[in-house]
Amino acid sequence: MPTATILLNPTETHHSLTIAPPASGVALQGRIRVPGDKSISHRALMLGSIAQGETEIQGLLLGEDPRSTAECFQAMGATISALNTDRVTVQGIGLGNLQEPVDVLNTGNSGTTTRLMLGLLASQPDRFFTVTGDASIRSRPMKRVIQPLQQMGAQIWHRAGGLAPIAVRGQRLQPIHYHSPIASAQVKSCILLAGLLTEGQTTVTEPSLSRDHSERMLRAFGAEITVDPETHSATVTGGATLRGQTVIVPGDISSAAFWLVAGAIVPGSDLVIENVGVNPTRTGILEALAAMGAEITLENQRDAAGEPVADLHVRHSALQACTIAGDLVPRLIDEIPILAVAATVAAGTTVIKDAAELRVKESDRLAVMATQLTQMGAKVTELPDGLEITGGTPLTGTAVDSFTDHRIAMSLAIAALMAQGTTTIQRAEAAAISYPDFVGTLQEICRS
Numbered sequence: 001m002p003t004a005t006i007l008l009n010p011t012e013t014h015h016s017l018t019i020a021p022p023a024s025g026v027a028l029q030g031r032i033r034v035p036g037d038k039s040i041s042h043r044a045l046m047l048g049s050i051a052q053g054e055t056e057i058q059g060l061l062l063g064e065d066p067r068s069t070a071e072c073f074q075a076m077g078a079t080i081s082a083l084n085t086d087r088v089t090v091q092g093i094g095l096g097n098l099q100e101p102v103d104v105l106n107t108g109n110s111g112t113t114t115r116l117m118l119g120l121l122a123s124q125p126d127r128f129f130t131v132t133g134d135a136s137i138r139s140r141p142m143k144r145v146i147q148p149l150q151q152m153g154a155q156i157w158h159r160a161g162g163l164a165p166i167a168v169r170g171q172r173l174q175p176i177h178y179h180s181p182i183a184s185a186q187v188k189s190c191i192l193l194a195g196l197l198t199e200g201q202t203t204v205t206e207p208s209l210s211r212d213h214s215e216r217m218l219r220a221f222g223a224e225i226t227v228d229p230e231t232h233s234a235t236v237t238g239g240a241t242l243r244g245q246t247v248i249v250p251g252d253i254s255s256a257a258f259w260l261v262a263g264a265i266v267p268g269s270d271l272v273i274e275n276v277g278v279n280p281t282r283t284g285i286l287e288a289l290a291a292m293g294a295e296i297t298l299e300n301q302r303d304a305a306g307e308p309v310a311d312l313h314v315r316h317s318a319l320q321a322c323t324i325a326g327d328l329v330p331r332l333i334d335e336i337p338i339l340a341v342a343a344t345v346a347a348g349t350t351v352i353k354d355a356a357e358l359r360v361k362e363s364d365r366l367a368v369m370a371t372q373l374t375q376m377g378a379k380v381t382e383l384p385d386g387l388e389i390t391g392g393t394p395l396t397g398t399a400v401d402s403f404t405d406h407r408i409a410m411s412l413a414i415a416a417l418m419a420q421g422t423t424t425i426q427r428a429e430a431a432a433i434s435y436p437d438f439v440g441t442l443q444e445i446c447r448s
């Protein structure tokens with residue numbers, strides 16, 4: 001059987017990725033694992049750093065985003081072993097003991113590092129911090145965390161429009177009950193982390209439930225935290241001592257999502273993705289794909305250190321269009337680019353609504369997916385808060401661009417498997433933010 005061409009072409013500044021399936025198509029087969037969950041990896045490094053004693057993290061994502069978190073916390077006094085094996089140890093320095101760094105904290109491309117860390121910095125009395133990141137981070141909205149932190153009494157300075165670079169003079173804060181206008185785990189987690197050092201009860205209520213990894217891990221580390229699922233509220237009581245733990249990081253469902261969609265849309269595919277986190281606040285992708293008629297089964301369901309885990313088995317099947325909107329959106333927020341690819345092959349018109357948040361991710365994901373998929377021949381209409389995609393028009397290989405957004409790079413690579421001819425994805429190195437060996441795995445399963 002002829003094999004696909006999958007080639008990473010490094011240049012001095014950026015790498016492009018060339019993908020050319022043979023005319024007879026490819027089938028994806030095998031048993032694979034995806035790297036550790038990015039959200040859980042950040043939180044394990046952060047809580048490990050502010051806890052007392054040692055934290056061992058198994059399965060840490062060795063991508064660029066967690067490296068940014070590790071470097072920031074090392075600069076503030078935590079001892080973190082080299083991020084070259086997925087078993088990493090953190091010697092925590094204790095809550096309230098983050099040292100004043102001698103230089104600017106650089107969060108790279110990572111919104112999670114930037115926003116969660118700001119909650120910790122704002123509550124460390126008498127220390128001064130400056131925070132910045134790459135061009136994407138310096139254009140992403142930070143007011144959403146700066147405003148509630150200021151309501152708690154935080155002293156924060158920033159560029160016009162609430163943009164980084166940001167300066168913080170830490171101090172004792174007052175507890176608040178914050179009603180967040182958006183369902184954002186980064187906003188929720190930032191305020192809860194600020195609440196750890198704040199006397200009294202700090203509560204965040206969100207319009208619908210966002211990922212709850214912070215709540216689960218804070219509880220495991222010994223924080224006093226309660227949740228009310230009815231009102232989507234979480235409350236932390238300040239002053240508890242956090243103690244180092246063993247954290248087992250499951251595979252990232254947001255990374256597995258590329259293979260779930262690829263396995264569902266590429267004829268002849270049969271893939272098992274082992275050890276994937278299936279926390280209900282993250283499994284919107286499974287529900288959306290089930291609604292589209294995908295054949296996905298959860299096997300070997302188990303629990304790993306407070307997070308549910310399963311092996312996901314996907315086989316090719318004919319997909320139908322669906323609607324993605326409302327409370328489902330926060331539960332699949334990072335998977336919308338790859339779901340847009342699924343929609344290009346599904347029968348009918350898929351409507352994605354209530355997803356304006358995608359405009360302020362690592363790139364404007366609605367605009368970028370609309371332009372790049374249109375360039376490949378898909379029928380896509382961009383809406384203010386979503387996309388309308390009519391499936392069934394064949395895709396054609398062409399030059400497309402990731403806009404340095406990891407999830408766009410990988411989504412376009414999966415679209416390329418369904419396209420006739422050669423697709424070249426510019427700036428494909430972005431994938432390393434959350435999935436360093438994405439291309440290696442793609443080569444492995446296309447060959448088998």
Ligand code: S3P
Pocket residue numbers: 038039040112183184185186187189210211333334357
């Ligand atoms: C994340 C929360 C989400 C998500 C991001 C990771 C987290 O962002 O898009 O990739 O780890 O808390 P928002 O909180 O801005 O929705």
